[in-house]
Amino acid sequence: MRIKFWASGLLVAALCAVTAWAQQSLRLASGKSLTAYVVQNKEQTIFTVPKPSGGTSRLHVERDATVAAGQAPVSLKLVAEIPDSMLILVDSYQSIPGGMSYCQAGEESFLRVLSISGKRPVETYRTKLESCRDNLELASPGLEWSPETKTLDIHWLSAPGKGGKPEDRALKIGEDGKPRAVAGSE
Amino acid sequence: MNITSPSSNNSVFTITSDSTWPSISFQTDATGPHTWNWKIIWGSFSQSGTANTASNQWDAQSAVANYGGTLTVTAQSGDQTAVAAVKIKGTNPSPNDVTQFLASNPNSAGFDKILIQESGCRHFNAVGEPIKSFDNGYGMCQLTKPTPSFEQVWNWKSNITGGLSLFATKVSAATNYLSQAGRSFTQDQLKYESVCRWNGGSYHEWDNSQSLWVRHPNILCDSATGNIGWDMTDTENTGKTEAQLHQRDRASYGAAPGSNSHWKYSGVCYADKVLG
Numbered sequence: 001m002r003i004k005f006w007a008s009g010l011l012v013a014a015l016c017a018v019t020a021w022a023q024q025s026l027r028l029a030s031g032k033s034l035t036a037y038v039v040q041n042k043e044q045t046i047f048t049v050p051k052p053s054g055g056t057s058r059l060h061v062e063r064d065a066t067v068a069a070g071q072a073p074v075s076l077k078l079v080a081e082i083p084d085s086m087l088i089l090v091d092s093y094q095s096i097p098g099g100m101s102y103c104q105a106g107e108e109s110f111l112r113v114l115s116i117s118g119k120r121p122v123e124t125y126r127t128k129l130e131s132c133r134d135n136l137e138l139a140s141p142g143l144e145w146s147p148e149t150k151t152l153d154i155h156w157l158s159a160p161g162k163g164g165k166p167e168d169r170a171l172k173i174g175e176d177g178k179p180r181a182v183a184g185s186e
Numbered sequence: 187m188n189i190t191s192p193s194s195n196n197s198v199f200t201i202t203s204d205s206t207w208p209s210i211s212f213q214t215d216a217t218g219p220h221t222w223n224w225k226i227i228w229g230s231f232s233q234s235g236t237a238n239t240a241s242n243q244w245d246a247q248s249a250v251a252n253y254g255g256t257l258t259v260t261a262q263s264g265d266q267t268a269v270a271a272v273k274i275k276g277t278n279p280s281p282n283d284v285t286q287f288l289a290s291n292p293n294s295a296g297f298d299k300i301l302i303q304e305s306g307c308r309h310f311n312a313v314g315e316p317i318k319s320f321d322n323g324y325g326m327c328q329l330t331k332p333t334p335s336f337e338q339v340w341n342w343k344s345n346i347t348g349g350l351s352l353f354a355t356k357v358s359a360a361t362n363y364l365s366q367a368g369r370s371f372t373q374d375q376l377k378y379e380s381v382c383r384w385n386g387g388s389y390h391e392w393d394n395s396q397s398l399w400v401r402h403p404n405i406l407c408d409s410a411t412g413n414i415g416w417d418m419t420d421t422e423n424t425g426k427t428e429a430q431l432h433q434r435d436r437a438s439y440g441a442a443p444g445s446n447s448h449w450k451y452s453g454v455c456y457a458d459k460v461l462g
Contacts, residue, residue, distance in 0.1 A: 024445060074445065094442060094451075095386065099319060099328025100304040102352070105413055105451035106386030132386045135359045139366065140392075157362055164358055 024076035024091070029083045034076075036091055041070040045091060049114065049121040052084040059114065059121045066108045066133040067093040074107065080145040080152065086177040087114045088145070088152060095132040106132020111143075111154070115177025124178040125171065128160045136160055151182065187216045187266035189259070195271055200314065201254065203277045205343050210246040210272060216263040217242060223262070226274070228255025228315070231336040250274065252337035252344065254315070275314025279342055281307045284326075287343055293357045294350055296377040299460045300384060301326060301346070303412070309342040316340060327352075356383040363388060364399060375399055378457045385413055385456035407455035408432050414439060415452035422448040 023037035032050035039046065047059040063071075071093050079088040088111065095106035113125035130136050139155040146153075150173045159167030170182035191213040199208040212222065222244045225234040233253050237244055242263065250257055254274040261268050279287075281298075284307045288294040301307055309326040311317050316325045316339050323330045324339045327349030338344045360379035364371035371379075375390060378401075382389035390399040406428055407415040416423045416431050423431060435449045443450050 072445070099321070099323035099330055100300060100349070101385050101413065101456065103384075103386050105453045105456060132383070135355050137359065137363065157366060158359060164355075164362060166362075 024073045026076050026078050026089075028078070028087070029081055034078075034087070034089075036073050036076045038070055038072045043067075043069045045073060047089075047114070047121065049087075049116055052116075057120050059123065061091075061110075061112060061123050061126070063093065063108070063110065064128065066095055066131060068096050079111070079143055080147070082150065082173070082177075085115070085117045085175075086173055087116060088112070088173075089114065090129060090143075092130075098133075103132040108133065113171070113173065113177065113179050117177055122177070124176075127154075129154075134160070135164060139166065152179070187214050187261070187263060187268045189213070189261055189268045189270040190215050192270060192272055196273055198273045198275055198314075201274065201276045201340070203279045203283060205279075205341050207247055207251040208274070210250070210257070210274075212244045212246060212259055212261065212270065214242045214261050214263065214268055216261075216266060218263055220244065221262040222246075223260045224249060224257060226250050226253045226255055226257040228253070228336075228340070229318075231255070231339060233336055252341045254340040276310040276316065276340065276342075277314070278308050278310050283307075284342075284346070287346060288350075291347075291350055293354050295373065296381040296461060297346075297350060297353045300353070300381060301349075303460045304328075309345060353380070353384060356380045359383055364390065369399070371399055378461060381460050382453035382457040385453040386451065387453040389454050389457050402454050405452055405454045406431070407452065407458055408435075408449070409459075410436075411439065411455070412459050413451050413453070413456035414449055415455035416449050420448050 023035050025033045025035045027033055035048040036045050044060045044062060047061060048056045049059055050056050073091045073093055075092045077090045079090055081087050090109055090111050092107050092109040095103040095108050097104040109130040111127050111129045112123055115122045115124045128136055130138055135158055137157045139157045142155050144153040152171045154169045156167045158164045171179035172182050173179050189212060191211055199210050201207055220239050220242055222237040224246060225232060235249055237249060254276055256271055256273055258271045281302055284301055285298045288298045305326045307326060308317060318324055319328050321330060324334050325345035326342055327345050329338055329345060329348045334348060338348045357380045360376055360383055364375060364379055379389045389401060391402050393400045404418045405415045406418050408428060410432060418424055438447060
């Protein structure tokens with residue numbers, strides 16, 4: 001049967017695709033790399049985070065239903081870093097396309113705060129940042145980090161849960177790497 | 187008792203191109219009051235009901251309006267029953283029909299062009315049944331989620347209304363984007379911005395020197411495709427012509443771009459292609 005004939009070829013092609021482009025990396029202040037990748041058909045992204053003491057830890061983080069299982073990040077950006085304490089990242093993915101080319105060129109982005117001071121990295125905060133499927137959009141500028149106050153300002157043109165309305169949100173990062181919303185910012 | 191009209195089982199009745207349902211007149215050879223139990227089925231969609239008449243005639247037109255497939259009617263008079271089944275099929279609208287229908291809907295500018303580009307305004311297949319895509323997208327707008335109603339599957343106007351509700355979210359987002367900081371924009375810019383966002387991303391960027399919205403200047407489109415383009419600030423693309431980039435990348439268009447690709451799906455190119 002023709003399908004069976006092609007099956008092994010498809011498997012090889014799929015595996016090649018995973019190893020060829022299924023990860024994104026960025027360089028931290030320490031000079032070490034943080035990597036994000038996805039295991040085929042899995043719905044979580046795996047971060048490989050360098051430990052202060054050497055070696056790496058893996059952290060599994062959630063996406064949502066607007067991202068296809070097995071979809072690797074198309075970009076990974078470092079928004080802010082407090083060395084050996086905290087990272088703020090944005091990982092982006094292609095949207096699941098709908099009929100009539102709906103969101104075929106769209107992206108879904110997640111902002112995450114990772115506490116890296118402990119034995120293992122912990123995701124202490126996550127929010128959907130931009131989305132074609134959910135019509136979420138940042139203003140310009142959308143993210144502003146103040147190293148002095150350790151505060152991240154997020155400016156949405158269309159914020160999550162706001163029905164297309166704008167929102168300004170300020171997150172102050174504590175010593176434990178956990179963010180706290182600044183009163184009056186939402 | 188027999189059903190004498192329609193004269194044969196599986197008679198075919200056709201919805202017109204402007205979505206007018208046909209008269210489907212049932213008649214028996216009995217007399218007196220009748221009860222008509224009907225059920226219409228197409229795929230996983232079904233609807234049923236009961237009608238009562240004082241005579242032996244009943245027109246199913248209003249009962250089955252907006253539905254299609256196989257209609258089975260059981261007529262009952264006293265203790266006698268008879269059953270008949272007919273087929274209801276559809277006729278495609280013309281692009282002009284679609285454009286005229288959309289003209290009566292606010293915030294639809296550009297959606298007619300998307301429909302022409304994506305489905306050629308076809309709602310029914312060669313045998314008069316609604317088009318169904320591999321991912322269970324139904325009809326002209328390939329409605330998937332939320333799962334379309336039986337009416338949205340068979341009535342192309344209802345199907346377009348369903349698609350328009352999704353397009354309206356893009357028009358709203360485009361309006362928010364273009365009007366930020368009190369900036370002004372034209373209706374033509376709103377149309378391009380909305381169609382671009384249907385595919386993904388923004389079409390315009392603000393030009394501070396001219397104080398107006400301009401098309402993203404660094405996107406070069408592959409005019410041989412529907413929505414493939416290049417970011418010309420990518421050093422692998424800078425200085426190259428469309429023909430050179432097309433020649434370089436066309437072999438990889440069969441799959442979505444990876445992190446090593448220097449081309450991408452682009453809503454800007456989609457809007458340029460759809461709107462011209």
